[in-house]
Amino acid sequence: GDSVTQMEGPVTLSEEAFLTINCTYTATGYPSLFWYVQYPGEGLQLLLKATKADDKGSNKGFEATYRKETTSFHLEKGSVQVSDSAVYFCALLYSGTYKYIFGTGTRLKVLA
Amino acid sequence: DVKVTQSSRYLVKRTGEKVFLECVQDMDHENMFWYRQDPGLGLRLIYFSYDVKMKEKGDIPEGYSVSREKKERFSLILESASTNQTSMYLCASTEGVNEQFFGPGTRLTVL
Numbered sequence: 001g002d003s004v005t006q007m008e009g010p011v012t013l014s015e016e017a018f019l020t021i022n023c024t025y026t027a028t029g030y031p032s033l034f035w036y037v038q039y040p041g042e043g044l045q046l047l048l049k050a051t052k053a054d055d056k057g058s059n060k061g062f063e064a065t066y067r068k069e070t071t072s073f074h075l076e077k078g079s080v081q082v083s084d085s086a087v088y089f090c091a092l093l094y095s096g097t098y099k100y101i102f103g104t105g106t107r108l109k110v111l112a
Numbered sequence: 113d114v115k116v117t118q119s120s121r122y123l124v125k126r127t128g129e130k131v132f133l134e135c136v137q138d139m140d141h142e143n144m145f146w147y148r149q150d151p152g153l154g155l156r157l158i159y160f161s162y163d164v165k166m167k168e169k170g171d172i173p174e175g176y177s178v179s180r181e182k183k184e185r186f187s188l189i190l191e192s193a194s195t196n197q198t199s200m201y202l203c204a205s206t207e208g209v210n211e212q213f214f215g216p217g218t219r220l221t222v223l
Contacts, residue, residue, distance in 0.1 A: 015190055034211070041216070042217070043204075043214030043215050044202070045213075045214065046212070085180040089155070098206070099160070099162055103154055
């Protein structure tokens with residue numbers, strides 16, 4: 001069945017370090033792909049999305065490119081801040097359906 | 113600013129109690145969802161509703177029921193709470209097939 005796999009956390013980085021959080025998916029069609037972020041004590045909020053192959057989503061310095069050939073949607077940021085400490089979820093959604101499939105989440109800790 | 117609110121941030125109940133979790137959205141969205149979030153398991157869909165009085169089971173509906181009498185309100189009901197239902201519960205809403213807007217979550221502890 002369809003699934004989303006994220007790298008295990010926690011990921012611990014120093015401030016201004018480069019961030020990559022890997023996400024790969026298994027899907028029979030061409031879903032839309034999303035990254036959501038959950039700050040401590042809050043619900044999830046959309047960080048960025050891409051709806052078709054080779055699309056790049058970007059927001060707040062984060063980027064991710066929809067790679068159909070490698071079925072991946074890795075999240076990157078060039079210079080992380082302490083305020084980026086959160087849990088990041090990769091997710092997919094098929095057009096015409098309501099059901100999201102979420103990864104298990106990756107916790108990021110950024111140290112000053 | 114769009115908003116999804118949940119009735120409680122923290123809730124403590126006893127085994128066997130009937131528990132109601134309420135969710136309200138102010139965006140006039142058609143679709144509403146209930147998830148539970150557990151460490152290492154991510155988000156798992158319990159139920160969703162695509163219209164008033166309409167519902168569909170998600171991946172883990174056992175032990176839960178839902179009610180949607182008005183478009184803006186979606187309730188999750190634990191008929192007889194058990195300790196294995198201790199979890200974080202997240203409500204979300206969306207218009208069509210699109211970004212989901214989440215509430216802040218209810219952390220439920222069943223003793």
